[in-house]
Amino acid sequence: MDCNNLADLLFPNIHTTPEEIEARYPERELPQGAKVTRIAPSPTGFMHLGNLFGAVADERLAHQSGGVFYLRIEDTDQKREVPGGVETILNVFSDYGLNFDEGAGLQEDCGNYGPYRQRQRAEIYQTFAKWLTQQGKAYPCFCTEEELAAIREKQAAQKANFGYYGEWAVHRNMPLDEIKAKLDGGVPFVLRFRSEGNLERRVKFTDLVKGQMEFPENDQDVVLLKSDGIPTYHFAHVVDDHLMRTTHVVRGEEWLATLPIHLQLFQAMGWKPPKYVHTAQLMKMDGGSKRKLSKRKDPELALDYYKAQGYSVAAVIEYIMTLLNSNFEEWRIANPQEDIQKFNFTTKKMSVSGSLFDIDKLRDISKNVISRMKTETVYCLLTEWAKQFDEEFYALLTRDEAYTKQILAIGRECPKPRKDIAVWSEAKAYMSFFFDELFQQEEDYPENVSAADRRAILEKFSLAYDPADDNNQWFDKIKTISQELGFAGNTKDYKKDPDAYKGHVGDVSMVIRVAVTGRTNSPDMYEVMQVLGARRVKERLAKGIV
Structure with a gap:
């Protein structure tokens, strides 16, 4: 077949050459060892924990090495795109402090390697698709959805592997005159890769997390361009990662199954593939077994969940770092006040198997982070x-x-x-008693203190209370009141002879605490009263006396 003629028939409006495209995207001038990473979400309006998981790894790899971290919008599937989807992506990463050095924006792109939205790069993809066609490595396929379904049914009946390959690739060797006739008739087509792979041969590969791996070669004639001329993920990310000079691709291990396709495409293009970092899936315990976090079952998968609940960004990032690097917690214990960016993130400490997501552990980390x-x-x-x-x-x-x-x-x-x-x-529940509008009696007074003694305690303390007292003077007054009313001034005396007392100073303190805060557990009462002020303290003591 005259492949040049075929290429001209398929791409009559493409006059750029791969060399011209390459010239637009020169090698980056970066320090030796600098990494170029990207996060490339689709504008579906749903940002999940996995997006953030990968983005944190991307950002650390790039910025620790003096490299570049960029945002690319993979919007080739218009059916999944929602209005405001890009804005959602930008807002989420802004909220989590992940700053891009270049990439897509709401108004315009920032950087010299754009456009950073794939639908704006159609000419680029089609230039390389035309080149592949000229090399005899790509061809048009005119199969309808019904024809592809029929092929699948036959494969199922014969217990053959599913897909478009070998004898099932019915348009792989279509004569040029037949192709021209279909094109002249306006029959839509997709462009497929002409795979020379064989399942009997193995592809050897080193993943930066999984280590040495082997796969069967890809034998599928995968689609490169859809009927609208827009590429599939397989082709688009290969072209973009090469031209944008991406050195490391961080993505979930669910993409491992398609890795042979991607390596094959890089080889067909004559390009060196980036290094791949396939992260373990986020898992959770469900009863006695682990399962993958689910959009349908688990609200905590959506990043909106953490914002609405009020998890601090720092806490979520800190927790994700514990999932990403096994030595992070040890580092944090040794460096409790250190900036998280001082931690030396490495792919060598990433989990090979599933990372177990634990919301209780996140809460504990969040408490620690907020307390600092x-x-x-x-x-x-x-x-x-x-x-x-x-x-x-x-x-x-x-x-x-x-x-x-x-x-x-x-x-x-x-x-x-x-x-x-x-x-x-x-915070509202924790702070409520500080505001008169929210204050309410939430818990009861100690059962071992009679109503008469309760009133006496509150009356005496109200008369004695002076906000100018220091902590010791304040507590001495409570001890004195305790002794005057028949309570032990300290717990030691009470424990020695409990029958000699109505209770101890702790019971008296609890009466005051409940009157002032409405609860039995609160921060240090001396400090609480200093903040509330004498007027508010005495008003609440008076209400407790009634």
Whole structure:
């Protein structure tokens, strides 16, 4: 067959050459060892944990090495694209602090290796598709969906491997005159790769996570260009990763099955493939067994879930790092206050098998991360969350900024900070008693304290309370009240002879705590009262006396 003639018939409007395209995308001038990575989501409107999982690895590999991290939008499948899908992608990665050096934007691209949206690169793909056709490595296929379904039925009946290959590739050797007749008749076609692979031969490959691997060669004549001239993922990512000079591709291990196709395409194009990093699937326990996280079953797969719940970005990134590198937790224990970017991320410490996602562990990490934050940071992040998800709470938080910061400062910025808040959505319940509008009696007074003694405790403490007292003076007054009312001034005395006392100083303190906070568990009561102020403290003591 005259392959040049065929190429001209299929691509009459393509006059650029591969050499001209290559000249537009020169080798990058980067330091030796610098990595070029990309995240390439589809604008489906759904961003999931796996997107972030891979993006964190991409960003670390690139920026630790002085390389480039870029965003490419893989929008070749218009059926799956939703309005605002690109904006969702950009907002999510912005929220999580993953800064791209170049790539797609809402208004325009940034960088010299674009366009960064695949549908805008049609001429580029078709130039290389034409070249493959000229080399006899690609051909048109005019099969309808019904014809392909019929082939599949025959393969099922004969127990043959499914696909378009060998004897089943019915248009592989179609004469040029027949091709021309179909084109003249306006019959739509796809462009297929002419595979020379054989399942009896093996492809050897080294993955940066999985190590040495072997696969059967690809024998399928996969589709390169769809009938609208837009490429499939297989062809598009090969062309783009080459031209954008991508050195490392991080993607889920579910893509391993198609790796022989991609390596075969790189070889057919005469290009060196990037290094592949196939990450383990995110798993969760379901009863006594593990399963893959599911969009349908698991709300925690969607990144929107973490924003709505109020997980801090830093906590989610920190948790993902524990899944990505097995030595991260050890590093964090040794460096509790260190910036996470100081951690030396490496593919050598990535899990070969499935990474187990544990929401309880994420909560624990989140508590630790928030406890290490400065008061100003907590205030900014909490009010930002509340503004979007709880307007009533936002109004209370911002009514008196100094007062709110006093609340958040309790037990913070000290050697052993409190860990009361795991997610911002829990802050309202934790802080509610500080606001009169939210305060309510949530728990009962100690059962071993009579109503008469309760009233006496609150009356005496109300008269004695002075916000100018230091912590010791404040507690001495509670001890004195305890002794005056027949309670032990310390727990040691009570334990020695419990029958001699109505209770101990802890019971008296609990009465005061419940009156002032409405609950039996709260931060340090001395600090709480300092923040509430004398007027509010005495008002609540008075209500408890009634």
